[in-house]
Amino acid sequence: MTGFFNRFEWQIAGRYIRSRRREGVISLIAWASFLGIMIGVATLIIVMAVMNGFRADLLERILGVGGHAVVRPYGGAFQSQSAVVDRLVQLNGVQRLTPVLEAQVMVSVGTTARGAILRGVDKARIPELPVLTDNKVLGDLSRVGQIESAAPGLAIGQRMAEIYGLEIGMPISLIAPKGAKTPFGTAPRVRQYSVESIFEVGLSDYDATFIYTDMDTVSALTGTSKDMAALEIVVVQPDKIQDLRPAIDQAVGEAGWVRDWQQTNAALSGALKVERNVMFLILTMILLVASLNIVSGLVMLVKDKSRDIAILRTMGMKRGAVLRIFFITGASIGVVGTLVGVIVGVVFCQNIEAIRQLITTLTGTELFPSEIYFLNELPAKIIVEDVVMVAGLSLALSFLSTLYPSWRAASLAPVEVLRND
Incomplete structure (x- = not known):
């Protein structure tokens, strides 16, 4: 690969990523970082998909009873109900x-x-x-x-x-x-x-x-x-009811007043949103811990490879090249871990009901019993924006975690390192 990262830098970074017997601890930390990021990304995607599914299922049940918006007449009765109905049914949406x-x-x-x-x-x-x-x-x-x-x-x-x-x-x-x-x-x-x-x-x-x-x-x-x-x-689109409100209000006019489902269920909708955000923050800690493992692993790698870095610097390698080598090393763990985590999370969500039934069969304990949760199957709704956000957060934390060790490697003084070796 040419460009900002040249082939030589990729070759050296690849050697550092591959395990060796005398670098067993570093390799173990790298694997722990990879697994931490993969599990964190997959868990975030699964939990958010299940919570999205619960929210959609709950709102569907509630809205199935009372509709997405209700028009009630002023003064107890409509003066001309049929005229209001005719105007409303003609609205797009x-x-x-x-x-x-x-x-x-x-x-x-x-x-x-x-x-x-x-x-x-x-x-x-x-x-x-x-x-x-x-x-x-x-x-x-x-x-x-x-x-x-x-x-x-x-x-x-x-x-x-x-x-x-x-x-x-x-x-x-x-x-x-x-x-x-x-x-x-x-x-x-x-x-x-x-x-x-x-x-x-x-x-x-x-x-x-x-x-x-x-x-x-x-x-x-x-x-x-x-x-x-x-x-x-x-x-047609309950989540976009606010876009229709001006047209509905205009069609109703002075004949009555309108109340949509977001107003009626504001407390419930807000509670579900807060719960989802809190869960997201808690599970993000998994990614943060995995990113810190990348930091510790790269710091140990820099210390172990300080002599190699010094020799490369005396041969003419610039600080920027050294920085990029260690950035590639750490970022590769983050990228691969994120990619595998996304795949595992999405596949898990698509087969979540089969997995639930398998766990129930193996353990003899029913997860989310229908008589308590009123669910025929465990709901999971994957939202593309959520997957992109989780992947982006994981990559950002992974990239940021490589900056300090990479800067430290690039800042090594070759003469001092070789003198003390």
Whole structure:
């Protein structure tokens, strides 16, 4: 290779990198540095990919229930809901819009009563609602809502079914918070329904709280108008919801107010980000320790090769050439370690579920049990920018760690070294 690093410098650096019996300690440190960098890079990539996967999976579950943005009417009801809907569905980037009539109710089964959230959508949209179709455990979604000659059907969460001991076809009573006015005073609004579907989102609070049916059923129970329904918006790119906010706000105008998922889940999103950054800093220490091994290894190499350096200097080699030789020696360990670490990390992430199952089989202990983490498989999402950042950090630390030993080698006085040898 010619240019800034000539072939002669590469040859000498290559000899220094290769192990010899009398340089066993130096070779051991070089191998430790290589393994440290490789393990550090691979671990960083794996941990960040798993945390990205957890974040994406968690947000997908949460956003699957409430959409990416919600438009609620001012004054309790839209003056012209259809006009607002028409403007929103025409926006570039909006994938789906669903009117949802929501109300707080009391669930009563036998002697057990607890609060819940009743959500109603158009009857025709129920079989197409992702939160139900993607997470259905039991039942028939076509029977959810108003049914002729039968009690209206409900879709309830798996956790709620366990709390009340409910199964498909069993009766369930809902009580509205506002009673109905009668000649004899206010009477409680109580209706009996039938459990027709059971779903499991994977989040305990959601599965224990949410009930789905059609909008007519919610309106009949609570006495609220369909014009009071909120508009839940699903966009193509949830992470870029802020780019769409001006257009959404303009389409809604004075008819209502908008709240996106980043505002609703700001605390959760912030906590996940902080946890990810802290984990990144902790694991970076592995790379730092490996880089310090490069420093100590090169310092020992300089001391061991001081006579060779002195002879080369007396033969006319310049200080810059000596500096470059030791820079190549240390940087090569960093480059190879980083490259192998990236390969190991990416391959591990792509096969992480198979590796998890293998570890479970060998140890007899299940990693990330599904009943606790609500995961069918361990998620790992590789982001190219993260891999580049980890590789760049590793290379930067490796290159910086070579500067002091290289400068020390270049600063040796040939006459003094040969005189004291």
